[in-house]
Amino acid sequence: xxxxxxxxxxxxxxxxxxxxxxxxxxxxxxxxxxxxxxxxxxxxxxxxxxxxxxxxxxxxxxxxxxxxxxxxxxxxxxxxxxxxxxxxxxxxxxxxxxxxxxxxxxxxxxxxxxxxxxxxxxxxxxxxxxxxxxxxxxxxxxxxxxxxxxxxxxxxxxxxxxxxxxxxxxxxxxxxxxxxxxxxxxxxxxxxxxxxxxxxxxxxxxxxxxxxxxxxxxxxxxxxxxxxxxxxxxxxxxxx
Numbered sequence: 001x002x003x004x005x006x007x008x009x010x011x012x013x014x015x016x017x018x019x020x021x022x023x024x025x026x027x028x029x030x031x032x033x034x035x036x037x038x039x040x041x042x043x044x045x046x047x048x049x050x051x052x053x054x055x056x057x058x059x060x061x062x063x064x065x066x067x068x069x070x071x072x073x074x075x076x077x078x079x080x081x082x083x084x085x086x087x088x089x090x091x092x093x094x095x096x097x098x099x100x101x102x103x104x105x106x107x108x109x110x111x112x113x114x115x116x117x118x119x120x121x122x123x124x125x126x127x128x129x130x131x132x133x134x135x136x137x138x139x140x141x142x143x144x145x146x147x148x149x150x151x152x153x154x155x156x157x158x159x160x161x162x163x164x165x166x167x168x169x170x171x172x173x174x175x176x177x178x179x180x181x182x183x184x185x186x187x188x189x190x191x192x193x194x195x196x197x198x199x200x201x202x203x204x205x206x207x208x209x210x211x212x213x214x215x216x217x218x219x220x221x222x223x224x225x226x227x228x229x230x231x232x233x234x235x236x237x238x239x240x
Contacts, residue, residue, distance in 0.1 A: 005033035007040055012048075012205035013198055014041035014102075015059045023069030024062050026115050028082070030072075031089045034060075038096065045102055045209070057205035058100070060123065061107035061194050065133075068116030088231055090115045091149040095227045097122040098153070098220050101213040103204035107197035108175075108184060114138055117166075120183050121153040124216070125204065127197040128175045128184040135178040141170035148230040156223040158182040 008015045016037040018024045038058070045056035062068055075086050097104050097119065108128040112120050112135045120126050120135070128135075137154065139146045146167050154163050162181035165171040178184045188196045217224075 004030050005037050007037045009041075009044050009056075011202065012056050013059050013201045014044055014056055015061070015198070016041070017061045017063070018068065019063040021063075023111075024066055024116070025069055025072040026086075026090050026093075026119075027072035027075060028086050028089065031086070031093055034093060035096070038100065041102060055102075055205040055207065055209060057103040057105060057201040059105050059107060059194075059198055059201040060097075060119075061197065062109040062112075062116075064192070065110040067106070067108045067110055067112040068119065069111065070114030070116050070138075084234065087147065088234060091118075091147065091227060091231055094118055094122040094149065094153055095224050095231075098227070099217060099224045101209065101216075103201065103207060103212060105197050105201040105204065107188075107193040108133075108135070109193060111135070112183070117183060118150050118153045121157040125197075125200050126184045126186075127193040127200060128178060128187050129191055129193045130175050130187045131191060133175055134172050135175065135183045136170060136172040137166045138170050138172075140168065149227040152223045152226045152230070156220060 004018065004020050006017045016034065018030065020030065041056065041058050048056055071086060071090060075082050104123045106120055106123040106126045108120060108126055110129055110133045114137060117135050117137050137146065137150065151167065154167055158166060159182050173181050173183060175184065175187055179187060
C-alpha cells in the first residue's frame with residue numbers, strides 16, 4: 001500500500017484512508033493500493049470469523065478537504081494504453097465495492113469529483129463533510145463522454161431528477177444537496193465525517209455477513225453485471 005493508502009483494523013472496523021498529499025487522484029498506484037487494502041480487510045474478516053470475533057466493516061476515507069478528485073490527469077495527458085487501463089481499473093474497483101461481501105462505509109471528507117463521486121455511489125453508506133465542497137460528475141463540463149459504467153453507478157443510486165442533472169448537465173452538488181440527490185446518506189454534525197462514519201461502520205459490522213452479502217447481490221447484481229459487461233467490451237475493443 002505504501003504511503004498513498006493506510007490501513008488500520010480497530011475492533012470491527014477496517015479503516016482505509018487515501019492521502020496523496022494533494023487531490024487524492026485515482027492513479028494506477030492508488031487503485032492498486034486500495035485493492036490491496038480491500039484484500040487485507042477480507043483476510044482480516046475471515047480470520048476474525050475463524051476466531052469467533054465480531055463482524056467486520058470497511059471504512060474508506062479521504063484526506064481533510066477532499067475525498068478524491070478523480071482519475072490522474074497526468075496519466076490522461078500522457079495518453080497511450082495506460083489511460084484505458086487506469087479507467088478500467090477504476091470502474092473495476094467501483095464494481096468490487098458495489099458487491100463487496102462486507103459493509104462499506106465512506107467518509108466523504110470534502111470534494112468528490114468524477115471517479116471520486118462514482119466511488120461514493122458504490123458504497124453501502126456515505127457520510128459527508130459539511131462545507132463548501134463540490135460533488136460532481138464533471139465529464140460533460142470538460143468535454144468528455146460519461147463512461148457506461150458510470151451511468152450504471154449513477155442510475156442505481158441517484159434519484160431520477162438528480163441522475164439527469166448529474167449526467168447530462170454536470171451539475172455541482174453541495175453536500176446538503178448531495179444527500180437529497182443520493183450521492184450521500186447524511187452529513188456529519190461536525191466538519192470531520194470520519195468519526196460519525198466509523199460509528200456507522202461499527203454498527204453495520206454486526207450484520208450477518210452471509211445475509212448482507214446475499215442481499216447486496218440481490219439488489220445490485222444487475223448493475224454489477226452491466227458494469228462488468230461494459231468493461232469486458234472495452235477490453236475487447238482495446239485488444240482488436
